[in-house]
Amino acid sequence: MEENQRLFLMASPLQGHITPLLHLADILFSKGFSITIVHTLFNSPDPASYPHFDFRSISDGLSQTEASTLDAVHLTDLINVRCRNPLRDLLAAALSQCRQRVPCFIADAALHFTQTVCDELKLPRLVLRTGAASSFLVFASFPLLRQKGYLPVQESRLEEPVVDLPPLKVKDLPKFPSQDPEAFYKLVCRFVEECKASSGVIWNTFEELESSALTKLRQDLSVPMYPIGPFHKHCLTGSTSSTSLLTPDKSCMSWLDTQERRSVVYVSFGSIAAISEAEFLEIACGLANSKQPFLWVVRPGLIHGSEWLEPLPSGFLENLGGRGYIVKWAPQEQVLSHPAVGAFWTHNGWNSTLESICEGVPMICMPCFADQKVNAKYASDVWKVGVHLQNKLERGEVEKTIKKLMVGDEVNEIRENAFNLKEKASVCLKQGGSSYNFLDSLVSDIFSLESSTSKAH
Incomplete structure (x- = not known):
């Protein structure tokens, strides 16, 4: 050339x-x-x-x-x-x-x-x-x-x-x-x-x-x-640098190393989405009640009216005995390719959806706006590599959805679909x-x- x-x-x-x-x-x-x-x-x-x-x-x-x-x-x-x-x-x-x-x-x-x-x-x-x-x-x-x-x-x-x-x-x-x-x-x-x-x-x-x-x-x-x-x-022959405007906290990778294969729910709603304090608390309680280990990205500005984790109940993380890990931003591609990650709870932005597909990680779909709604529908109903968090964002619903994707009857079929798409993404x-x-x-x-x-x- x-x-x-x-x-x-x-x-x-x-x-x-x-x-x-x-x-x-x-x-x-x-x-x-x-x-x-x-x-x-x-x-x-x-x-x-x-x-x-x-x-x-x-x-x-x-x-x-x-x-x-x-x-x-x-x-x-x-x-x-x-x-x-x-x-x-x-x-x-x-x-x-x-x-x-x-x-x-x-x-x-x-x-x-x-x-x-x-x-x-x-x-x-x-x-x-x-x-x-x-x-x-x-x-x-x-x-x-x-x-x-x-x-x-x-x-x-x-x-x-x-x-x-x-x-x-x-x-x-x-x-x-x-x-x-x-x-x-x-x-x-x-x-x-x-x-x-x-x-x-x-x-x-x-x-x-x-x-x-x-x-x-x-x-x-x-x-x-x-x-x-x-x-x-x-x-690529070019850069291996992060394209992120936010600095990822890589300490979560060492924490993932201590977790069992496919046991962790990774939770991240991207760089723009925002939720209310009430929704934040329902997510926190649902994650805790699911009894699954979780890695949660709580970006500063994610919760309306809060700087960071102020709304969390006192002693929330301590009471989990190491089962939960919270960071302000994560190196997402590395996280999704880690063998401990078994599900990705996502807002279904296209980058996140595609990264999940490429690593064969099933999704919990919670779209917020714009094209995320279409991406979530395709992930759950067309490609069948995820489940929609239906109804109201409520702790019982959160717990039920996590269990459905991590230990439920459908989990093997969803994982197989995710693995097949991962293969196609690699072959192309x-x-x-x-x-x-x-x-x-x-x-x-x-x-x-x-x-x-x-x-x-």
Whole structure:
């Protein structure tokens, strides 16, 4: 491969989006491309972790108040408006000064403004979709779902099947707690449209996991598709650094070493989700009553109105006699691959869902918002590698669900399904596997994009 190809990539500045983009950058670096990461000042990645990449920051114009909002839709809307000119200026300068060829720009699907910028500069744009193909199919159906009255979601219709999108029910449709409910709908419709205008979509998934959704999307989007995931399982020549914005507490690994095989319930609800103090207490009591060892990630800010563990009853951990371990953040990939872990209680963000699938760890599914609801439905009802925490978040329900997944009658079947998917996730990356072949196609297609821009600049 020639050494004079440079790719510019830009992530949406949220943890669940930054991680896969940096993994993708590593994959492309391993294929010989030089890499420039364009990022906002808000949630900027640490360049020291990736000395083999070039990092360029652009102004996002966010005030401190705006940057501290928990409304990810509002934040994404602001970035889509305010980063347009700074990105255009940076790319225009880079294209005129760069001695290497710049075949394309790769942007997170949520950054839909990048399509207009690339069109102006006659630079092909590839889209990175950091979520599942199945959830994107639901997003692409938003206008139809609204037309048929499924959206906005009504409490009275939650158990009703969505006829156009089996096996989903109305309660599984994505919704987002936003100050402006209409904003989520508009953002989704816009980024779907701009995907159709792109030169192709890169997916952090694999064909064997989501073939039916990918087949349908190939028809609907009419652009090339590259399902080359799971990203984090590629053998990379680049960084082994953590992509996390939070520092993992690795002491939990020594604790896991002392536990029996498949005995531990690992509990983590990701980097954004928040719960009430009452819900936190129900989870704590349910975990204690289940009599299973547990490793629990309680991120500062997870509990509304609390700094960290203040709501826990006095002597809670001591009374467990070493059966529970709580950290502020965990090295999740290492935890899930540890033989002591028997189940993952997750919010079903796509990174967490895929990491669980890759390690063959069954899931307790408790989605909070957006595409998590679709991911949870597929994990429990389609791939059958998990169980939904149904009904109210209550200690008895928690205890019952944990026991069902750890010692219940269905446990062997779920573990077998999880093991089979783990095998497929491993095989697809090997020579001749689906993701291996799609990555080859992606690399050669990036080369063919290059000619049009080298003439333009």
